Amino acid sequence: MSHTAPSVLIVDDALFMRTVLRDILTKNGYQVIGEATNGHEAIERYQELHPDITTMDITMPELDGIAALKKIMEIDQTAKIIMCSAMGQQGIVVEAIKQGACDFIIKPFQPNRVVQALEKALQVSAGE
Amino acid sequence: MNAGEEYLDLFFDEVDTSLEALNQQLSLLSKNPGQVSIIAEIFRIVHTVKGMAATIGFNTISRVCHRMEELFDFYRKNPQEVPTQTIQSELKALDGLFKIVENLSSNEGEESSISKTLSDALCKELEEELKKLNVPKNANVPKNTKALAQTPIIEQAVSRERKFEIKVKFAEDCLMPGVRAFMTTQVLEKNGHLLESDPPSESFLDNIEIVSSGLKAIITSSKPLEQIQSRLLKISDVIEVEVLEREMSGSSHNLSAEQIPISLPITVTKSIKEINYYEKSPEQIEKLLSDFQRHEIAIGNLNAFQVDLVLTDEVVNAEEQFFNLLNNLNEYLGQIIYSYPSILELGQKQENSSEAKTLTNLLNVEAAKFIAHSEKLHFVLLVDGSHKNILDFLSDACELNKVEVKEIEFDWQKKAETEQSPEAQTEVKSIQEENKDLSFTKSGDVKTAFVRVNMATLESLMNSVGELVINHNRIKLAMGDGATNEERSILQYLHQVTTKIQQLVMSIRMVPINQVFTRFPRFIRDMSRELKKEVLLEVEGENTEIDRLMVDELNEVFIHLVRNAIDHGMETAEERLEKGKSKAGTIKMQAYAQGNNVFITITDDGKGIDPQNIKKKAIQKGLLTAEEAEIMSHNEVLELIFAIGFSTADKVSDLSGRGVGMDVVKSRISSLGGQIFINSVVGEGTSIRLSIPSTISIIQALLINEGNGLYAIPLSQIKEIVSINVLAQVYEIGSCDIILLHNETIPLIRLGKYIDLEKVSENNLKNQSNILVVIVNSEEKNYAFIIDSLVGQQEIVIKPISHKANQEGLVNGATVFGDGRVAMILNIDQITKMYLLEHESREFPNDDTGEEALYWASRY
Structure with a gap:
């Protein structure tokens, strides 16, 4: 089973949010291969793990999600990054989409939406 | 906003930075009031602050920002010098913002009345400035798009490309529709040139109407229509995409009514994926069929079919198609007993839509929408034939290009005979479904429904x-x-x-078993942090299934074992490096199933268990003498850690040794009908292997007669059943009997001694020439149990029995047979343990039989 499960890197500074996401993803057949708590870690872990999908929180200490997104997109243009946003961060989400994020999910997380976003991200092939 | 509290510091930090930047930009602007880049930057900063403030719930800030933003939005879209007065107002607003932020910060995030008054005043002043502009809010937009549409590049491109009108609908519960709209335009930009959009992209973020109105856009693109469409559908929350090709000529920059689409509307609905999923239909059909029967229409050998039709491409008039189709089916093929939409409904709609069709010529766009309203048809058909007949008929009868037919497994003749309760039906159904050929269901189409059960x-x-x-x-x-x-x-x-x-x-x-395993990454992380040891976790076979009842028991056992492994087994990073090991230690949790058993191993690559230490401890605690220790094998020494009251830790750390020793672990596993083994190599690590039955309720057992009772021995522990010649194969050593079998000496145990006190016949062996023994395996050693006779092998249901009746734990439970007889299920591990306790303490120290005992012990 593990060879088919898409791998996910979860980036969020809050342990609580990571746990929630991890549970949702694990239950739906994704394999969470790593977690990062800020933008710097996210970049490091991304290079190390090359996950199929990365979920990226926006508001994080040290280096925020947008900056990490930019950096990762520079490293790997095909990176699939889904932003985790709070309500009201529309402008930032738009910025993230401009920078190459493939989708966004909104806290509090609804499992079906999260899964849908990941499924879609996997569908969209790199070239498009 | 409570959720924002944790972000408060972050917010203040960021807002300060942003306001400082804003201050800088505003002073730059006052020197160059017409510089577009400065205006854009100011707009961006104000927008960011507004977003942050709204997130955390500071309306005093976001309101002011909103108005500042609006002012600069105007100058951003209509490049001109910003009047000094406006800049002054903005600077004043900025000062006000600084004050509000300071006030909030000192009040720990509470919006005081001071900041509210200030905010109101600032808003008013900014509104005055806005009024001076005297421009309707969106008046600038058409101008803007027109300008865009007339740029030479676009015109040039137009000649090679096709032009599309695109309508996108978003899910009703869509969050941040503005961002979705933005994502849509981004996809469009990637696939062509966006000429205009309604609503315009500038107002996406503030426009909540987008959810109801959808997004209309006109683009030119050289890409095929289908590709644009499918790409758009991949955006989350986009539920419907309509793409119309438009003529290239003519005025191209607005959606005028004179234009006539040159190709047919294509509507792709995402719900197409779900058409094969029927949840309620079988019940519905059943009801319909019983209604049907009541009308006493001969049914004969008809089959009921459930059919779903979906129109995907080039639908001219779905209702009309469906209406005609149903009528034709009724007339030529079979009997429609149910349809959705119903024939009646379709008939009415068809009338309406023919009216609409006439209107279409006048106002084509609106009417087209009206017609392509329903593209799904669901019906149940009784047919004297197979689904192939239906398929053939359908493919001939209409231009429908996507036809799905599904046969219902419905043996309604039997249903008519027996009145079954709804519960019974559901059960039968679920069994049927399990056996059903799954070819009809595409993977991912069927949602799994779960029911929580106590x-x-x-x-x-x-x-x-x-x-x-x-x-x-x-x-x-x-x-x-x-x-x-x-x-x-x-x-x-x-x-x-x-x-x-x-x-x-x-x-x-x-x-x-993953239900147990998933609790460990966290546990290990916390523990390794606390003990300052680096530990990695590897998990294998997490899909191995175990009985739900065991989850909690196993969890406790695993926690203890893992805790031991980290606390006692793992070295610190420095120690590991010194020994030439990897810096971080590894704990492996593996599970696999074999036969009726599940095997679980927990392995660490720590320092291992030194048998000398165990011996020392055991002797100190009086568990054995130095002489005994001398002759014990490596494994026997290791097994000592399972002895009651044994602990190898030099000091009791915070984490391990919470009163639960390895002896408790062992008795837990034993009570689950399982066994535990240990293997350890000094310097390399320790491995604990558990073998537990995959289920604890029904087991395969051997039934035996012994004395006056009927007993069951779990088949998983039986090695063989043999007839033994007493004279040739039974030896006596002290008070122990052993048998010699396949060149192996095996202790001979009289079951009667432990389970049936009335039948203690020490010397009956000598009166018999042959005895029947069952060789069982317990903790990797063999024992021979004398039995009177065999009854047979059977699957038995374990019924737990009270502790009172079973204080020594010699039985694991009882089982009841068809004839009312009861059999006790023997706990082999407990019986052999008692046997060993009794004989080891009595026999080994005895000098008279020392030599033989030595021989005996050396084999075991």
Whole structure:
């Protein structure tokens, strides 16, 4: 089973949010291969793990999600990054989409939406 | 906003930075009031602050920002010098913002009345400035798009490309529709040139209407229409995409009514994926069929089919198509007993839509929408034939290009005979579904529905199933040999059903062991942090299934084992590096199933267990003498850690040794009917292997007679059953008897001694020439149990018995048979343990039999 499960890197500074996401993803057949708590870690872990999908929180200490997104997109243009946003961060989400994020999910997380976003991200092939 | 509290510091930090930047930009602007880049930057900063403030719930800030933003939005879109007065107002607003932020910060995030008054005043002043502009809010937009549409590049491109009108609908519960709209335009930009959009992209973020109105856009693109469409559908929350090709000529920058689409509308609805999923239909059909029967229409050998039709491409008039189709089916093929939409409805709609069609020529866009309203048809058809007949008919009869047919497994003749309760029907259905060929269901189409069941209910269901098994056996017994063939076949069928139910109930109880394993990454992380040791976790076979009842028991056992491994087994990073090991230690949790058993190993690559330490400890604690220790094998020494009251830790750390010793672990596993083994190599690590039955309720057992009782021994522990020649194969060593079998000496145990106190016949062996023994395996050693006779092998249902009746734990439970007899299920591990306790303490120190005991012990 593990060879088919898409791998996910979860980036969020809050342990609580990571746990929630991890549970949702694990239950739906994704394999969470790593977690990062800020933008710097996210970049490091991304290079190390090359996950199929990365979920990226926006508001994080040290280096925020947008900056990490930019950096990762520079490293790997095909990176699939889904932003985790709070309500009201529309402008930032738009910025993230401009920078190459493939989708966004909104806290509090609804499992079906999260899964849908990941499924879609996997569908969209790199070239498009 | 409570959720924002944790972000408060972050917010203040960021807002300060942003306001400083804003201050800088505003002073730059006052020197160059017309510089577009500065205006854009100011707009961006104000927007960011507004977003942050809104997130955390500071309306005093976001309101002011919103108005500042609006002012600069105007100058951003209409490049011109910003009047000094406006800049002054903005600077004043900025000062005000600084004050509000300071106030908020000192009030720990509470919006005081001071900041509210200030905010109101600032808003008012900014509104005055806005009024001076005297521009309707969106007046600038058409101008803007027009300008865009007339740029030479676009015109040039137009000649090579096709032009599309695109309508996108978003899900009703869509969050941040503005961002979705933005994502849509981004996709469009990537696939062509966006000429205009309605609403315009500038107002996306503030426009909540987008959800109801959708997004309209006109683009030019050289890409095929389908590709644009499918790409758009991949955006989350986009539920419908309509793409119309437009003529290239003519005025191209607005959606005028004179334009006529040159190709047919294509509507792709995402719900197409779900068409094969029927949840309620079988019940509905059943009801319909019973209604049908009541009308006394001859049914004969008709089959009921459930058919779903979906129109995907080039639908001219779905209602008309469906209406005609249903009529034709009724007339030429069979009997429509149900349809959605109904024929009546379709008939009415068709009338409406023909009116609409006339209107279409006048106002084509609106009417087209009206017609392509329903593209799905669901009906149930009674046919004298197979689904192939229907398919053939359908493919001939209409231009429908996507036809899905699904046969219902519905044996309604039998249903008519027996009145079944709804519960019974559901059960039968679920069994049928399991056996059903799954070719009709595409993967991912069927949603799995889950029902939470109280564990006690499940337990009682299991017991009832047990009763069922028992009673089945009783009937079989009662009928004996005199049963007729029919009775036999009914019994056979009953047996099949019972077995099936049993299996289903068992499968309900089974859960992946991952339920236990998932708790460990966290546990290990916390523990390694606390003990300052680096530990990695590897998990294998997490899908191995175990009985739900064992999850909690195993969890406790694993926690103890893992805790031990980290606390006692793992070295610190420095120690590991010194020894040439990897810096971080690894704990491996592996599980696999074999036969009726599940094997779980927990392995660490720590320092291992030094048998010398164990010996020392055991001697100190008086568990054994130095002489005994001398002659023990490596494994026997390791097994000592399972002895009651044994602990190898030099000091009790915070984490391990919470009163639960390895002896408790062992008795837990034993009570689950399992076994525990240990293996350890000094310097390389320790491995604990558990073997537990995959389920604890129904086991395969060997039934035996001994003395006056009937007993069951779990088959998983039996190695063989042999007849032993007393003279040739039985030896006496002290008070122990041993047998010699396959060149191996095996202790001979009289079961009667432990389980049936009335039958203690020490010397009866000498009166017999042959005895029947069962060789069982317990903790990797063999024992021979003398039995009177064999009854047979059978699947038995374990019924727990009270502790009072079973204080020594010699039995694991009881089972009831069809004839009402009861058999005790022997706890082999406990019996052998008692045997060893009794004989080791009595025999080994005895000098008279020392030599023989030595021989004996050396083999064991």
